[in-house]
Amino acid sequence: MSQAVGLLDSISEFCRRAGMAESTFGRRAVNDGKFVARLRDGARITPETLEKVSAFLTSQGVAAPPAPPELLPLLRVSGLPRLDVRPPAPDGGAPSRNFRFFDNRQKYLLFVSTCSEKEVVARRVGLELAHLHPEPPAVRLFDAGMGDGTVLTRVMREMHRRYPTLPFYVVGKEISLEDARLCLDKMADRFHEHPATVLVVTNMYYTEAPWLAPRTLSAATSLVWHEVALTGATAAEFSEQIEALEPFLAKVWQARHSPKTGNPVYERPVALVIYRDDYRFLLDDIIPRQGQARADYDLVIASQPYRARVPASFKASKVIAPLVRALRPGGRLLGIHSCGRDPGMEIIRKVWPDEDPFKTSRHDVLRAVRAELGRDARHYNFNAYADQRAEFRYAMHTLPTEIGAGIGTSTLLAAWNAAIYVAQIDDERLAAELGKRRYLEATSEVLQAHGSLWFLDESYVISRKRG
Numbered sequence: 001m002s003q004a005v006g007l008l009d010s011i012s013e014f015c016r017r018a019g020m021a022e023s024t025f026g027r028r029a030v031n032d033g034k035f036v037a038r039l040r041d042g043a044r045i046t047p048e049t050l051e052k053v054s055a056f057l058t059s060q061g062v063a064a065p066p067a068p069p070e071l072l073p074l075l076r077v078s079g080l081p082r083l084d085v086r087p088p089a090p091d092g093g094a095p096s097r098n099f100r101f102f103d104n105r106q107k108y109l110l111f112v113s114t115c116s117e118k119e120v121v122a123r124r125v126g127l128e129l130a131h132l133h134p135e136p137p138a139v140r141l142f143d144a145g146m147g148d149g150t151v152l153t154r155v156m157r158e159m160h161r162r163y164p165t166l167p168f169y170v171v172g173k174e175i176s177l178e179d180a181r182l183c184l185d186k187m188a189d190r191f192h193e194h195p196a197t198v199l200v201v202t203n204m205y206y207t208e209a210p211w212l213a214p215r216t217l218s219a220a221t222s223l224v225w226h227e228v229a230l231t232g233a234t235a236a237e238f239s240e241q242i243e244a245l246e247p248f249l250a251k252v253w254q255a256r257h258s259p260k261t262g263n264p265v266y267e268r269p270v271a272l273v274i275y276r277d278d279y280r281f282l283l284d285d286i287i288p289r290q291g292q293a294r295a296d297y298d299l300v301i302a303s304q305p306y307r308a309r310v311p312a313s314f315k316a317s318k319v320i321a322p323l324v325r326a327l328r329p330g331g332r333l334l335g336i337h338s339c340g341r342d343p344g345m346e347i348i349r350k351v352w353p354d355e356d357p358f359k360t361s362r363h364d365v366l367r368a369v370r371a372e373l374g375r376d377a378r379h380y381n382f383n384a385y386a387d388q389r390a391e392f393r394y395a396m397h398t399l400p401t402e403i404g405a406g407i408g409t410s411t412l413l414a415a416w417n418a419a420i421y422v423a424q425i426d427d428e429r430l431a432a433e434l435g436k437r438r439y440l441e442a443t444s445e446v447l448q449a450h451g452s453l454w455f456l457d458e459s460y461v462i463s464r465k466r467g
Contacts, residue, residue: 011036029056037250111421114414120394121303122154124459125334129162132298133330137285138167142210144302144323146172149183160194167196169286173209175264177253188239195279198286201272206319210326212293214269224252224270225290229277295326300333308424312360316368327464338422339458343450347419350442357423362460383461395454403447415453416443422455
């Protein structure tokens, strides 16, 4: 196997050639039948585990893969031999096309637990509810990237406050098994407070998920459509039944990396439909049927749905335009992405002076969407708004006395993690900085200059005309 083949690809290729199930590989290599599934979800892999996997592959007559770049942050820099890392790309250090920043679970989980973006985004989404004009039989919401479910859960709470008696039809898209689990874990309370809820979780693409319909024949024939009617009347009972879905999710919610783009793609499309059994009669017209689901959403949440560095034309054609076409008359799409011009970018440019990840503004995205829609654009309103309304900021959580003359290492590392996460810096370039103190010094300088760390997001709205 070539040096470029990653650990997961090495395991998948070995299992294919040997006719071995990935669960069997996990049990035989590291005594963990879910090892490969967890690896796909972005779980940590320690040097010891990598050594066991390499030893097993070698014992089977297969060349073990090199230590993957994503392993570098888990190792102490000093006192270790240099790990084999791919050279920079020919274009002067641009990230590899196989790099998927948002699949790095450690950075993601640290970011969401130390920064307030999820909470602030949920409040921004809540403002859009005042502009909706829902029609029977339900308020229809689509979340184009559930993540861990923090935003969706908070939005559903606000929806209940505004529409306490209306049924909800909520669809969330998420490719990551771990995020799907985290989101579902938060939903028991939603079913208890607002029982007239139909929740659908899917791993389909942006061009498929709003309609719950795969576009290719092969994907359509392999579609996993699973309905769960929750019984009981308490959040505890609902939580137990949702938790019992984990073996099912682990089996069907599989993803792999596209050899063409490096992006994660599903092995099989899945639609998981959940509702309360005692409300089945009331929700009969809302519960989607396989092959008959419709879009027609009142609100689409598109918060950080694309990588910052991809061209505006890609963002429009592959993400935003398909979601816009899923709106009902009067429906609204709220788009949110990072825009820089904040202390986080100051940290990044102290280390990489020429770094510019936010090349496309909301205005660029809206122009590209308008062009992608062509003649259909006349049916929509495109609202970029003034900066004062479109932009909002969120901050890293710190204690009042935490940032002073001497800042603790844990605070510096959390701030550094937030800055590189938002700027989407690839692991290859990060590895080159780990053995230096410059990144900690840069972080400390910016925190002391501003007294805090905050970031700017910008938003835009595309609404479908009612007439």
